[in-house]
Amino acid sequence: MTKDIKVAIIGVGGVGKAFIGQLANFIKKNSSTVSVSAVYIARSTAALISKDFSPLPLTAFASEELDAAGTAPLSVPDLIQFLKESGSETILIDNTSSIELANTYPDFLKAGINIATPNKKGFSSEEKLWNDIFAAAGNNGGGGGYVFHEATVGAGLPVISTIKDLVDTGDEVTKVEGVFSGTMSFLFNEFAPISSNGPVRAFSDVVKIAKDAGYTEPDPRDDLNGLDVARKLTILARLCGLDIDSPTSFPVQSLIPKPLESASTSQEFMEGLPNFDSDIGLLAENAQKEGKVIRFVGSIDVLSKAVKVGLEKFDISHPIAGLKGSDNIIAFYTKRYGDRALIVQGAGAGAEVTAMGVLSDVIKIINRIK
Incomplete structure (x- = not known):
């Protein structure tokens, strides 16, 4: 029938x-x-x-x-x-x-x-x-x-179904960590590539490249405020059994310089962004001196009930450091999988x-x- x-x-x-x-x-x-x-x-x-x-x-x-x-x-x-x-x-x-x-x-x-x-x-x-x-x-x-x-x-990545399968079959998820935004992935893969030992690029230039290529929202502040990643972390944390009131109930690092939060238009924001390149540039330079790169990530520590979104430093050998383009990567640490995380990686954005x-x-x- x-x-x-x-x-x-x-x-x-x-x-x-x-x-x-x-x-x-x-x-x-x-x-x-x-x-x-x-x-x-x-x-x-x-x-x-x-x-x-x-x-x-x-x-x-x-x-x-x-x-x-x-x-x-x-x-x-x-x-x-x-x-x-x-x-x-x-x-x-x-x-x-x-x-x-x-x-x-x-x-x-x-x-x-x-x-x-x-x-x-x-x-x-x-x-x-x-x-x-x-x-x-x-x-x-x-x-x-x-x-x-x-x-x-x-x-289209099997992130929700993976975490549900883990939880429903009785595994204990201890930590979830990854790059959850195709936009932020592209920005930092361009801004701080693992292959670069030269001068750090201007962050505002990379934001303009991403905006012109259609990787960002029409107003890049909608990506740089970290709320999109926070929403995704909220969903996954709730699936892990944590009581999360809202995406603003845990630390979320915004990459929007405070003086530009009130910019009346996207154009005004973009015009003012070069004035603040030195702030994030210094973070990238310091990470480079340590043999590391900075990436915009989200993490859920289920055992301590800690959820956060923001910039972290990673060794260049770390899977998160080696992402390409606008790929996402999500690592699930569980009791069954032990120290070797279950990793879902691939295109995490696009119609x-x-x-x-x-x-x-x-x-x-x-x-x-x-």
Whole structure:
């Protein structure tokens, strides 16, 4: 018997477009065993709605195409009711970074609607939301929909699933450490490469290179403040069983010079950044004299319940020092693995690999639907 699945896709930016393309290929290859139909595709200002629940064409929708559709997005209560009226199993795909939408996850789950998302906000904000989501979800045998969020940490890398497997099988995770941001990985691999013995580059020049190449957010302060890494650490720490109130409840080192925190625009920030190159440059020079490099990392010491994000020095032989490009590396230290960490490494950013992580969650949900 062919499974009948209806999906609602919210967010058609880079990740959303990549997801739609990958979902179309999945549907084509698996049409004999599962019927997956997109019946709602939306961005913040417009939506395509299949009122008779027939499949919407899965093309790489541009924002302009959705705006031209001329239909306002449904409110959350109306979207929940619409999906319930389909008479099928349903999945919400949230490809946004909206905390407002994440706050409604418990409502979707209680209604039996499954969720797959790369949105970190729902799992890294106040601990109450985390608890409400999983209290409503069916992941642990409850009556609600399933929720999976592999791509909230490491994009398509198997980070969430790895730590869950470790914990669920009874292993004791003692420490998690790594480079969790593709942006920060690129910045420091360029700024302090292990092969360099010459003068340290100007950090502002490297930030400009990363910004021009599209590695940073439009305002690089959104990367340099460390909050993105803190959100990922919050998720992993909670999966390890730690009670973390929020991403601001533990030490997070910001690389934004204090006088530039109030810069009114990204351009003003970039223009002022060269004035502070000497501060971080001195750190890199001192590390170089010790035969080390600096990297922006996050760590969780489960035994002492200590979580922190910031710059650390590493010997050039350390796996974290030897990263290339925008790769992520996450090391899991556990009782079973002993002194030799279990390491997950690879591309931890990018639309295609993030979309792959979301699609893998969709497949997990489909496989669990009876």
